[in-house]
Amino acid sequence: MPARHFDRALVRSVRRAAEISQSDVANALGTADSTVAGWELGSSVPDLEKLAALAQVLNRPLDVLFPRDGLPDLTDLRCDAGLYRYETAAIIGTKSDGPVAGAEQGVRRLKDRYLPYLAEAYHVTVDEVKRAQDRSMAKASGEQVDGKTTDATESERLPRTLAEKITFLLEKSFPGPDGAPGDAEIAASINAHAGGSVISAEEVRDLRTGVSETTTPLVLEGLAGLLGVTPLYFQPDDEVAAQVYEGLQLLAAHREGKVGRVRARGAGAQGLPPNLLALVSELVDEMQQKASERE
Template identity: 80%
Template structure:
């Protein structure tokens, strides 16, 4: 589970800056004063289920105060809602929390009728619960497989979806205690880049959480500019591979003395996008100038 990171020194400094006593924190969380003191001393750490409430008491966003690596699985969603697993039996109407425990551990999927109930309890969408369930299943299947190679592990960690790529870039670009900017700030930057309103803060959140799997070119360009990458980074792997293949075709055609024909037909079966075709045309002119090839 990509559990949230608890930094006792950060918590202590934030609490002191806000002039909140350990006793006030303990009272708000229903914990003993000695428990909160232990968290700040490093002799213990709070349950993951306590972190959202602790962040609220300290007046900080939970993602900024207690960042998490990667996208949430089912356990993460429950903890982010501040719920212990035993409390979910009443939520889904069962005698025990067994169904939830099995899904969180990647043993078996939840029945479809339970998913909307969890979405409501967690305050998120049904799609977010479904995606988190798939992460729980995929994660634990990988652990049970055993003997996984380093290459396979690296491949499993490589961001594939738009949500995973956004999460990866935000975490790597803003590693400090303040964490990445909020959805509203990101939306404002993207809209400024586009010169108009092209996305809302809710739209950014949907992209981060995987609710929306794609975005308009203007949004992707704004995100790429903000995060310092090429827009190509956000394209699906198969599309990137296709464009690389087209580039290899161009190089092969040049070696065979047929580079002029590439400009005429647009390289691939479906042709290149206009911006890439313009680049191809420029490359053709340069290659022809260097080699003296005539049209």
């Protein structure tokens, strides 16, 4: 679940009370009128990076309009500043956002020289960045976070935006022996599926980094085929996406030798239907049996 709670009915009522049109909101946030309408209808939700700007447009405090569950980690601080992860490369003076991505995922800590730059960009103190980093690290390792023990797999947030879903597949679950493809390879595969030029490498990059939030169904079909998932995974249906996500987590855990842990925790926060949970258990048994035969 996201760190901040988005209530579409509250957003709609606040906007109407302030006599602010959906078009005004869309213009202020640099998005389409239909996107704002989708947020209020519940067919989609805004990126966490857009909530601060949305609260500002509606003239409400961020913490009041979109309350937070718990204290912020590094991802929360960045999103509250309205920054996408790819933008942090310029902030810390690196070629890629790798250092920030690694810290947000709890893989490795930020170098000390990066902290003042991020603190300034996030509008917080260096100490607040350090504490947020501690929470990111603790979540990833399953240690106590603010007095509560967090399972590392449970702490991973269900990818919600198109960019997050693409990134998750490329970083953790891409089903190929040679690793994840680059933007040009992805574009070429999608165009081959479509039978013509429907997307460029630059447009793939924009989808992957969140610069573009939507694309055509044909592009999503080609992307799903390349990445080995059902096209439903890219639709704004949290229940379907959660089921695909759990399956991908199972495959990732199998590669890391943690399949038993997946079965032990059972249904995640989004829940697994009984038939799918039974299938997961069967797959775990089969994987463990094959692993023992190889030993």
